[in-house]
Structures are given as structure tokens and as C-alpha cells.
Amino acid sequence: MNEVWWVHDALVEWLAHGMLGLSVWQIVIVALVFTHVTIAAVTIYLHRSQAHRALELHPIVSHFFRCWLWLSTGMVTKEWVAIHRKHHAKCETHDDPHSPVTRGIKTVLLRGSELYRAEAKVQETIDKYGHNTPDDWIERNLYTRFSWQGVGVMMIINVALFSTAGVVVWALQMAWIPITAAGIINGIGHYWGYRNFEAVDASTNISPWGILIGGEELHNNHHTYPTSAKLSVKPYEFDIGWMYIRTLEIVGLAKVRKTPPRLALGAVKTVADGKTLEAIIANRYEVMAKYATEMRRAVVVELERLKAQGAENSARFKDMRLAQAWLHRDDDKIPQGIKPQLANALGESPKLAKLVAMREELRSLWTRTNVSAEQLVADLQAWCRKAEDSGIAALQEFSLKLRAAHA
16 A cells, blocks of 8 residues: 555655656756757758768767757758758758748748758759768668657657646757757858858848857858858857867867968068969958958048038938948849949948949959959959059958968
8 A cells, every 4th residue: 555655655756746847947947958968969960960961979978969950859860961062062052952942931930940951852862962971880770761660769758757838848958959950050150140251142140149049140151161160250259169179189089170261461562463362362352351341441531521511411421321231242142122222322422432443353363264364363463552552541451461461
């Protein structure tokens, strides 16, 4: 009889508090930790290590992430990697598995996981883009073969640990990646935010503090330097995924292969040469980002001039404000509807018009593919001479920096 009551009491205690006996707030904290581990597994293992080979992980770390993703998402490494690589290869085209540019932001936000599952069934995608992913016994016979059984095991674990509250914890885990990765990163990360670099696609940085989604918030940085293990590039940006990677590297559990390039400046050369050209092309995104800074400063000067003239409420002032937001962008990224206003702003300021024209000439150093290296060096030298003879301080200083660039 006593044994029956003991079992009864134990069952009541478990129903009330679960095996761990945690309070509601403690369960909330554990649930958030669980989802964060899942985010870390996606960004460090699936994304940076497997898809882009930006770092090597120790087998223990790699397998922990594989097992955790099997339990918390049911995603198959080869499928995720293949779909992501195709996204980069076909970015913003109709072949992109999840582009808001072609499919609409609402579709990607609300049906991102459906788009993922549909693409995972396309064998051509898996065969073409899923190479060099795990193909060992446990992958073939457990993680891939019984991919969705893992989330069932996770439900059992959660219920055992937290009683009925475990179902809520499990539901949060199941929704976390579809909302954050399939929705927010694939959707908002190509629709809204700020851009450090003029990447060829529409990628944006959602936030400079990459914490909630493991650093993936810095999506424009990633699309600019896709093979970099570090996603932050500016002093004010923080990539928590990179913090974890550095910690793993320090203790010998990871090896970083690549980080974002940095433009090195040395002594100013008398004449730009082939090495200068190589450095500029290798760091072209950073070069254009610095040029964009100079252009924005020039627009600010023009805005102050118009204010001094009492034209703060004029159409000229409004056009110049648009110029502040768009003049540094590549022409094909500027909406057609605002190009007339930008043309008006350039007509208002010959200096800005010169900066825009020189920007396009500089960009041609790496956009023209049918020109010899010798001709490109000659073009760079001509650009520097024109910049230094322009009488525009920003161009003169920028030319000196280019002549000081080295690989």
C-alpha cells in the first residue's frame, strides 16, 4: 500500500513540476537556452562550417550540433546546405528557393518553411549543391533516414523534464527556426535594413547586434563575404556566433579558415601599379563603402548650403535628402521612381555629379571582364590623375588612399 502511495505521490509531483522541479520562470529560461543552442548549431555548424567551409569544427562539436539539430529541428545537413548554396548561386532570381524579391516578402515570412520543404524534395538541388556533407553510418541510418523522429524524441525529453509545460517548450523549439531563419533571415534579410556594402543582391543587415539569431542578423555582411567565419565588420557590430567560434578555436575545438579582408594602407606610391590594382579589386566592397562615406559627407555639405539659403522646405532640399540615401548605390539598385529627383540633385551640385561619375569609372575596374590587366592599371592611373586634378578635396584624398593600398 505504501508503495502505491509513493508512486502516486511521485506522479503528482512530476505532473506539477516535472523531473527537474523548475519554476515557470526557470522553465522559460531553459527554453530560451534550448532555442539559442539551436540557433548556434544552425549558424556555426550548418551555415558557416558546412555550407561555406569558413571554419573546421572538431568532430565532437560537429556531432553535438548534428545530434542537437536532429532533436530540435529534424533538418538534414545535406538538404539545408544544398538549399542555402543554391540561394547564393541563384540569389534574387526565380531559381532562388526563398527570395522576397521574386516571391514577395509576405510569402517568405509566412511560408518560409514550406518553401524550404518544397526545395528539399528537388533531387537536382540536393545532388548539385549538397556535396561534401556528412555521409557516415549514423547520418545515413539515423539522422537522414529518421529525420523527423528526432523531434519526437525531443518532445519526450521535454515532457519528462518539465511535465505538461514541456509541450509548450517543444512547440517553441519547433517554431523557432521556421520563424527566425526561414522567415526573418530569408525574408527581412533581403527586404529591409541597412547595407554596409553594395553586394550584387538585395541583402541587408537587420541589426548591428547579432544576438537573437546568432549573428545572422548581419546578412549584408555575409552576402558580401560569404566564406567568412566572422559576420561583423564594423566596430559597432557584434556577432555572437563569432564569439562562440573564437572560444571554440581558443580551446582547440575549431579552426577558422577565413575572415573578411581588410584594405591595408602603406606608403603612397608615386603611381598606382598592378599590386595597387590587385589590392583594390580584392577589397572592392570596402573601397566602395569608403567612397560612399565621402559621398554622404558631400551631400551633407550641400544640405547645409541649402539650409543657409533658406531652402529647407523646397523641392531642391527634398531631392538632396533623397540623394543622401541613394546616390552611393549602384544604378540598378536605385528605384526608377526616384531617379528624376536624383538627377535634379546632381544638377544642383556639380561636385556631387562629379563624385557620381567618378564612382562609376572606379567601379568599372572590376566590372569589365573583357579588358587586359595592363589596360586596367592604365585606367586606374588615369582615374587617380583625374581625381587629383578635380579640385575636389574628397576625390584628391581618396586617390591618395588608393595609391597607398597594398595586398
